[in-house]
Amino acid sequence: xxxxxxxxxxxxxxxxxxxxxxxxxxxxxxxxxxxxxxxxxxxxxxxxxxxxxxxxxxxxxxxxxxxxxxxxxxxxxxxxxxxxxxxxxxxxxxxxxxxxxxxxxxxxxxxxxxxxxxxxxxxxxxxxxxxxxxxxxxxxxxxxxxxxxxxxxxxxxxxxxxxxxxxxxxxxxxxxxxxxxxxxxxxxxxxxxxxxxxxxxxxxxxxxxxxxxxxxxxxxxxxxxxxxxxxxxxxxxxxxxxxxxxxxxxxxxxxxxxxxxxxxxxxxxxxxxxxxxxxxxxxxxxxxxxxxxxxxxxxxxxxxxxxxxxxxxxxxxxxxxxxxxxxxxxxxxxxxxxxxxxxxxxxxxxxxxxxxxxxxxxxxxxxxxxxxxxxxxxxxxxxxxxxxxxxxxxxxxxxxxxxxxxxxxxxxxxxxxxxxxxxxxxxxxxxxxxxxxxxxxxxxxxxxxxxxxxxxxxxxxxxxxxxxxxxxxxxxxxxxxxxxxxxxxxxxxxxxxxxxxxxxxxxxx
Numbered sequence: 001x002x003x004x005x006x007x008x009x010x011x012x013x014x015x016x017x018x019x020x021x022x023x024x025x026x027x028x029x030x031x032x033x034x035x036x037x038x039x040x041x042x043x044x045x046x047x048x049x050x051x052x053x054x055x056x057x058x059x060x061x062x063x064x065x066x067x068x069x070x071x072x073x074x075x076x077x078x079x080x081x082x083x084x085x086x087x088x089x090x091x092x093x094x095x096x097x098x099x100x101x102x103x104x105x106x107x108x109x110x111x112x113x114x115x116x117x118x119x120x121x122x123x124x125x126x127x128x129x130x131x132x133x134x135x136x137x138x139x140x141x142x143x144x145x146x147x148x149x150x151x152x153x154x155x156x157x158x159x160x161x162x163x164x165x166x167x168x169x170x171x172x173x174x175x176x177x178x179x180x181x182x183x184x185x186x187x188x189x190x191x192x193x194x195x196x197x198x199x200x201x202x203x204x205x206x207x208x209x210x211x212x213x214x215x216x217x218x219x220x221x222x223x224x225x226x227x228x229x230x231x232x233x234x235x236x237x238x239x240x241x242x243x244x245x246x247x248x249x250x251x252x253x254x255x256x257x258x259x260x261x262x263x264x265x266x267x268x269x270x271x272x273x274x275x276x277x278x279x280x281x282x283x284x285x286x287x288x289x290x291x292x293x294x295x296x297x298x299x300x301x302x303x304x305x306x307x308x309x310x311x312x313x314x315x316x317x318x319x320x321x322x323x324x325x326x327x328x329x330x331x332x333x334x335x336x337x338x339x340x341x342x343x344x345x346x347x348x349x350x351x352x353x354x355x356x357x358x359x360x361x362x363x364x365x366x367x368x369x370x371x372x373x374x375x376x377x378x379x380x381x382x383x384x385x386x387x388x389x390x391x392x393x394x395x396x397x398x399x400x401x402x403x404x405x406x407x408x409x410x411x412x413x414x415x416x417x418x419x420x421x422x423x424x425x426x427x428x429x430x431x432x433x434x435x436x437x438x439x440x441x442x443x444x445x446x447x448x449x450x451x452x453x454x455x456x457x458x459x460x461x462x463x464x465x466x467x468x469x470x471x472x473x474x475x476x477x478x479x480x481x482x483x484x485x486x487x488x489x490x491x492x493x494x495x496x497x498x499x500x501x502x503x504x505x506x507x508x509x
Contacts, residue, residue, distance in 0.1 A: 021167055022275075029174050030271060031336065034264070036177045037186060043263035044120055046251045048129045051107065052136060062092050062233055068372055069229060070151035075297070079211055082148065084222050086212070088229060090144050091219020097140030104133045118260055120183075128187045135194035143198050145205050145214065154208070161200045169193035235374035242384040253403045257395045265341055266400060272329055273351065277321060277359060295370040303367075304428065308438060308496030310363045315439075316490055318359035319446035323453055323482045326352045328475050331464035335471060343400065350404040356446070357411045364419045371427040379414050379422070386410040438495035445494060449486035456481050 033042055066089045073081035111125055118125075169189060176185050205212070223230065250270070251263045291310075294303060326348060333341050368374075387410035394402025420439065421432045428434075457478045464474040491497050 022163065022170075029170050030268070032174050032177055033186075034337070036181045037183060039261055039264040040118060040120060041124075041183055042267065043251075043255075043260045044115070044118065044125065045128060046263055046267050047255050047260065048125075048132060050252045052104065052129070052132050062089060062096065066147055066229065067151045068232065068369065069226065070148065071295075071370075074152050083213055084218075085226065085229075086145055086148060087214045087216060088219045088222050088226065089147060090214050090216035091223075093140045093144045094216055094219075097137055100140070101133065101137055104129070124183045124187075127184060131187050131191040135191055138194055138198045143201060145212070146201055148209065148212070149205065161204050162197045165193055165197040165200055232372065232374055235377055238377040238380045242380040242387075250403060253391060253395055254400060257403070258399045262400070265343060268333060268337060268341055269329065269343065269347075269351070272332065273325060273355065276325060277355065291366050291370045295367070300428075305496070307363065307367060307428075310366070310496075311439065312442060312490065312494040312496045314363050315360050315442035315446055315494070316486065318356045319449055319486060320479070320482060321359055322352045322356045322446070323450055324475070324479060325355060326450075327454070327457060327478055328464065328471070331471050331474070334465045335468055347400055347404065350401065350408060354404060354407055354411070357408075357415060360442070361411075361415050361419065364415075364423050367427060368419065368423050371423070373422060373427055375426075376418070376422050379418050383410045383414040386413060441493050441495060445486065445489045449482055449489065452485050453478070453482040 030042075066085060069085055070082065072078075073085065108126060108129055111129070112122060115122075115125055172193075173186055173189050176182070176189060250266065254263050254266055291306065294306060330342055330345070330348065387406045389406070390409055391403050391406030394405045396402065398405070420435045424430045424432045424435050460474065460477055462470055462474045462477070464471045
């Protein structure tokens with residue numbers, strides 16, 4: 001097994017371990033926090049996080065670009081090149097961090113106007129935001145070197161050390177929230193552990209790369225040596241703005257068009273979806289940087305082989321995610337929080353389609369990134385324009401359903417049609433029909449499996465919302481039905497399926 005595959009598998013195994021550990025804490029803590037801190041505060045923390053996310057638009061593009069430029073020096077073991085590139089990101093992040101800090105202080109002046117309808121006091125609003133802002137500053141001014149771990153396929157180190165601290169933080173927050181029901185204490189713990197996580201991660205980076213020396217002050221001079229960094233950053237920046245607005249702004253639009261309370265309701269759904277999708281993304285998380293190293297080697301036959309392997313795996317995962325979330329999320333929410341937290345079923349249908357697109361698209365995005373294909377900035381503007389235009393109109397009239405409609409139309413236009421064309425024409429140098437000959441099989445397999453799986457599941461005489469045991473048994477039966485249909489179809493008709501099975505055998509070792 002190659003070193004690249006070994007690292008990918010190690011990343012996957014460690015990420016899976018911490019996923020299951022964090023999964024228990026996430027669902028248990030959510031219930032504790034809602035009961036003891038209130039729906040409105042949980043909605044507030046999500047909204048403030050998204051406001052901070054908008055401020056972080058200043059950063060988007062730099063980290064992704066730097067990661068791309070690290071692939072070749074890592075492959076050739078060029079320590080000087082690695083140190084120079086990390087010095088550049090240190091310099092750029094210092095500027096970006098300063099801009100975000102100043103912008104955050106300015107935006108906070110308008111909080112009394114923005115949160116005029118909330119019953120929470122200004123003290124907790126400002127305290128929460130400034131703690132979140134301070135945690136972000138740590139990442140920009142101190143923690144920037146962790147990008148080397150990602151490019152070197154060592155994200156498992158982040159999971160082992162940083163996630164351990166994160167789990168300890170959640171456990172302490174649960175105890176303190178239940179005991180004191182104090183919002184200030186909860187936020188303080190959040191900030192303190194961000195500092196501890198930074199200290200732990202930097203200690204490990206120093207231990208893993210004892211030769212690593214960076215100099216932020218030389219970053220400006222070194223930029224002249226790597227002119228492609230700024231050129232690519234500008235292009236990636238546009239794509240990152242689009243991705244953020246489509247993937248991270250839901251809570252803000254819901255806050256504007258519906259209510260702060262509904263942010264928490266929608267957040268319950270998204271937390272479940274995020275945790276379930278993270279389960280599978282954890283397996284593939286280490287693959288992205290491995291693809292970058294693969295493309296750097298330049299073996300076209302091997303590149304295409306891996307592309308179809310990952311495409312089949314992604315579509316299989318996307319289909320399974322859609323089936324499980326569509327059928328099992330509503331009864332779970334009813335048992336977990338209560339029937340009053342269940343949203344309109346149309347929202348589930350739209351989320352199911354959204355989940356399939358966003359999870360199956362990953363391979364195309366990964367290979368576009370590995371080839372450095374960012375020049376299609378017009379596509380980013382088009383996707384963003386379609387999304388925002390529809391969201392502002394439909395969101396006003398239909399609320400959450402209108403917001404999701406904007407996301408779906410823009411994704412279908414650009415992600416499904418344009419992105420594969422761009423990759424095959426500019427990256428692989430192959431006709432795009434080659435893509436559709438393979439991908440159309442995956443789409444058909446997922447649709448057939450979903451339809452027939454749903455018809456068979458309806459015949460199961462179990463009420464999933466009668467108790468967690470009933471829900472669990474219903475879920476096991478549903479997954480079994482889906483896999484019984486999907487796996488044979490995938491094996492027989494999906495391109496790259498047999499190579500994918502060999503890759504899974506490596507994972508089991």
